[in-house]
Amino acid sequence: MLYRLIAVAVLGLVSTPLWAANCTTTVEANDAMQYNVKNVNVPQSCKTFTVTLKHTGKLARNVMGHDWVLTRAADMAGVDADGAKAGLADNYLKPGDKRVLAATKVIGGGESAHVSFKPSLLKAGNKYVFFCSFPGHSTVMHGTVTLTK
Ligand code: CO
Numbered sequence: 403m404l405y406r407l408i409a410v411a412v413l414g415l416v417s418t419p420l421w422a423a424n425c426t427t428t429v430e431a432n433d434a435m436q437y438n439v440k441n442v443n444v445p446q447s448c449k450t451f452t453v454t455l456k457h458t459g460k461l462a463r464n465v466m467g468h469d470w471v472l473t474r475a476a477d478m479a480g481v482d483a484d485g486a487k488a489g490l491a492d493n494y495l496k497p498g499d500k501r502v503l504a505a506t507k508v509i510g511g512g513e514s515a516h517v518s519f520k521p522s523l524l525k526a527g528n529k530y531v532f533f534c535s536f537p538g539h540s541t542v543m544h545g546t547v548t549l550t551k
Contacts, residue, residue, distance in 0.1 A: 426452045431468035431534065431543070433459030433511065440545045442532060444521050447551070453532075454516040455506045463510030464490055467536045470506045470517065472547055475529035477501040478540065485535040494535040508536060524549045 425448035430438040444451050455470045467490065473481050484496040493508045504519035524530055526549055534543035 423447045425450065426454065428454045428456060429470055429532075430456045430458050431470075432457070433461045433466050435466065435534075435539055435542050437532075437534075437543055437545060442545065442547050443550045444524060444547060445550050446521050446524070446526075448521050450518045451521050452516055452518040453504070453506070454514060455509065456514045457509045457511050460511040463508050463513070465510075467494075467508040467510055468534045468539070468543065469493060469495075469508045469515070469536065470504075470532055471495065471502060471535050472504040472519065472530060472532050473501050474503075475531045475546075478531050478533055478544065482533065482535055482540045486537040494537065503530075505535070521549065 423445035425445065427442055429442065442453065453470055455468065457468055459466060471481065481495070481499060481501050484499065485494040488494055488496045490508060493505070495502055495505055503523050504517045506515035506517045509515050530547040532545050532547050533540040
């Protein structure tokens with residue numbers, strides 16, 4: 403009986419990581435126009451993946467606004483350029499832009515926002531990025547999004 407209990411306990415410990423993929427992450431952005439991470443891992447085993455963006459600064463969204471936008475790497479420049487024309491009312495993204503795979507709204511200091519998307523949107527072998535679509539920010543504020551097992 404005792405052996406059986408131990409066996410169950412050990413199995414539980416060993417098997418936990420198999421389904422305990424981390425399907426959420428938090429990315430911080432600040433008044434110095436920086437994200438705190440250079441890469442976000444997205445496990446393909448997640449049904450949905452949620453990114454929480456926290457603006458740890460104090461500046462308003464029309465001055466130092468940040469968002470978290472996911473696109474293919476090849477689409478970043480185009481989405482960013484069209485987003486700058488769209489303006490803050492549209493969160494610096496062209497409305498209905500199909501190249502945008504996920505995006506939070508633009509937030510200011512002390513605020514947070516989140517976005518969820520299906521990792522199945524990401525295809526193995528493609529390169530993906532995240533960036534801030536506030537005009538002028540993406541040259542500094544960008545990183546990679548990696549699909550993981
Ligand atoms: Co920004």
